[in-house]
Amino acid sequence: MPHGSDHNAEIARNGIVLLGQVGSGLHGVTTGSDDRDEMGVCIEPPTMTIPVTQQSVALFEQYVFRTQAEGVRSGAGDLDLTVYSLRKWSALAAQGNPTVLLLAFIPEAEIVVQTDVGRDIQAHPERWLSREVALRFGGYLVSQRDQLLGVKSKKHTNRPELVDKHGFDTKFAYHMVRLGLQGVELLTTGRITLPIPEPDRTWLQELRRGEHAKDEALDRAADLLDQLNRLADSADLPPEPDRVAIHRWLADTYLSWWEQHGLIGGRHG
Numbered sequence: 001m002p003h004g005s006d007h008n009a010e011i012a013r014n015g016i017v018l019l020g021q022v023g024s025g026l027h028g029v030t031t032g033s034d035d036r037d038e039m040g041v042c043i044e045p046p047t048m049t050i051p052v053t054q055q056s057v058a059l060f061e062q063y064v065f066r067t068q069a070e071g072v073r074s075g076a077g078d079l080d081l082t083v084y085s086l087r088k089w090s091a092l093a094a095q096g097n098p099t100v101l102l103l104a105f106i107p108e109a110e111i112v113v114q115t116d117v118g119r120d121i122q123a124h125p126e127r128w129l130s131r132e133v134a135l136r137f138g139g140y141l142v143s144q145r146d147q148l149l150g151v152k153s154k155k156h157t158n159r160p161e162l163v164d165k166h167g168f169d170t171k172f173a174y175h176m177v178r179l180g181l182q183g184v185e186l187l188t189t190g191r192i193t194l195p196i197p198e199p200d201r202t203w204l205q206e207l208r209r210g211e212h213a214k215d216e217a218l219d220r221a222a223d224l225l226d227q228l229n230r231l232a233d234s235a236d237l238p239p240e241p242d243r244v245a246i247h248r249w250l251a252d253t254y255l256s257w258w259e260q261h262g263l264i265g266g267r268h269g
Contacts (some may be wrong), residue, residue: 180224
């Protein structure tokens with residue numbers, strides 16, 4: 001990961017426990033002009049986790065690095081990196097966030113850094129899974145659909161060249177269907193297969209190249225959203241994550257890491 005002088009960069013670099021690719025290359029659906037998206041999890045030092053004074057302290061939550069300046073679209077060869085604190089990543093994962101959950105399923109070939117903590121995260125994704133995943137994946141699908149249809153627009157994700165070429169933004173369409181496929185798989189199997197297995201991978205590549213009509217993508221997304229809505233009630237997962245167990249795991253993991261790295265004294269009694 002980049003060696004910035006920023007204090008948050010130092011915290012992320014020194015505490016990294018899991019880091020890997022989470023962009024189109026991970027899914028196996030690339031066009032040759034994609035940037036590289038990486039996500040990581042780090043364990044920050046005690047002083048950046050727990051306030052030690054009554055003064056307002058900016059506790060560490062994440063470190064973000066982009067090759068391009070903020071507001072400038074990334075292109076081929078650029079890196080977009082986000083490293084979350086383990087606390088924040090865990091909270092987002094327990095909410096069913098589709099992007100952060102990918103980190104629990106990244107295959108070995110796409111992993112840049114992995115420690116024992118990272119292996120533990122990947123060995124036990126069920127720690128964070130519940131039927132709430134359905135609502136979150138469905139919400140992200142709807143967001144991509146609305147942007148595809150122009151219901152809402154984000155300037156930094158506007159790709160007029162795709163609209164000019166294909167008549168619609170094929171990247172919004174691709175993400176819309178991908179989120180539905182991965183959400184349904186996660187709710188029915190407890191895992192996300194990466195890269196996306198065939199025949200869906202080829203179909204999504206064709207969609208990105210404009211070889212499927214917008215209405216075809218919308219129809220497929222509607223079917224997947226219907227499946228997600230049904231799975232919100234029927235999936236063989238708990239209705240909500242066991243946050244007590246997650247917090248216990250977090251406390252044990254932080255304390256063990258801090259002791260191993262000489263950031264606190266050993267536990268007594």
